Amino acid sequence: MPSDPFVATLEEWIKVSRHRLMRNFIDYARKSGLSMSHIGALFHLYHEGTCGVTELGNHLDVTSAAASQMLERLVQQGLILRTEDPDDRRVRQIVLTDKGNRVLEEGIRAQKMWLGDLTETLSAAEKEDITVGLKILIEKVRTLKQPVEFAN
Amino acid sequence: MPSDPFVATLEEWIKVSRHRLMRNFIDYARKSGLSMSHIGALFHLYHEGTCGVTELGNHLDVTSAAASQMLERLVQQGLILRTEDPDDRRVRQIVLTDKGNRVLEEGIRAQKMWLGDLTETLSAAEKEDITVGLKILIEKVRTLKQPVEFAN
C-alpha cells in the first residue's frame, strides 16, 4: 500500500492491463505453438535487429548449444535467417524473416483490438486527458535507464 | 497508423510498457523454473480462486490427462492444493497455496520496482496529469466486456 496516490494509481493501471497482456500473451504462445524460449528469442531479435548464437543464449540464460538447437528449429520453421558474419566467419548473424515478423505482429494484434474496444467507450474530453498523461509517461520511460542489458 | 492521435498515443504506451512487461515475465518464468502451462494455471487460479482439473485443461487448451499430470507436479512443488469437492466427489478443487501466491507476487515485484524508478523522474504536476488520465482508463477497462471466458 504505497502512500503516494500517484503510485497507487499507476500500480492499479499496470495490474489491470497486465492481466489482459498476460492472457493475450499466453493464449498467443499456445496458439502459435511457440515455447517461452522461442518467444524470448524472437522478441530479442525484434527489438535488437540481429545477434549471434552465443549472445542470444546468454540473453535467454541457456548454453550456446541449446541456443544453436533452438535456432535450428526456428530456421526450419522459416521464422529466422542464419547467415555468416563476413567480418568474423565464426559468428552467425541471426535475423527475423518476414514470416517471423508477421508471427510477432500477430501476437500484438489482439492487444490492438482490445484498445479499439476501449477507445469506443471514451468521450473526446476523456481521450484528451488520457493523452496528456500518457505522453508524459512515454517520454519518461524512454529516457529511463534500462535495468537489463539492452535498450528499447 | 491510426488517424486518432489518442489511439496512437495509447498504442505507443502499450508498446513501450509491453517491452518491459514481457522481459519481466520471461525472465521471471526462467528464474522460477515455471513453464508456460504452469504460469497459465497459476494465474488462472490467482484470478479465479478455484477450479477443477478438466476445467483448467480446457482453459489451457490441453487434455484433462495433461492437466492432471501438470497439477500433480505443482502439488509436489507445494504451489497448489488439490482437495475433493464435497458436493461431487468426482471433482477436485484446486487452489493456490500461500507459497503459490508468493511465487506469483514475486513475478509482480520487478514491475513495481520499475514503477518506482519511473516515479522518481516525475514532478508533482506531471504525476497529477498522469493520475487523471489513468483513473479514467482504469474505470473504463473495469467496465469493458471481457473477451475471454473470465472476468477481472
Next chain:
DNA sequence: CTAAATAGTTAAGCGACCTAAAATATAAGG
C-alpha cells in the same frame, strides 16, 4: 438396480529442450 455419462488418474510413447562433452572452424598472438 443398471447403463451411460462425467471427472480424474495412470501408462506408454513421442517430440521438445536442456546439459555436458567432443568436434569443427576461424581468429589472434607470439
Next chain:
DNA sequence: CCTTATATTTTAGGTCGCTTAACTATTTAG
C-alpha cells in the same frame, strides 16, 4: 607456423509435457 581462444555445431543422455487409450470412481437417468 603454432598455440590458444572464441563461436558454433553435433552427439549422447536426461527430463518435461503432451497425446491417446485404458482404468477407477462417482453421479445421473431410466
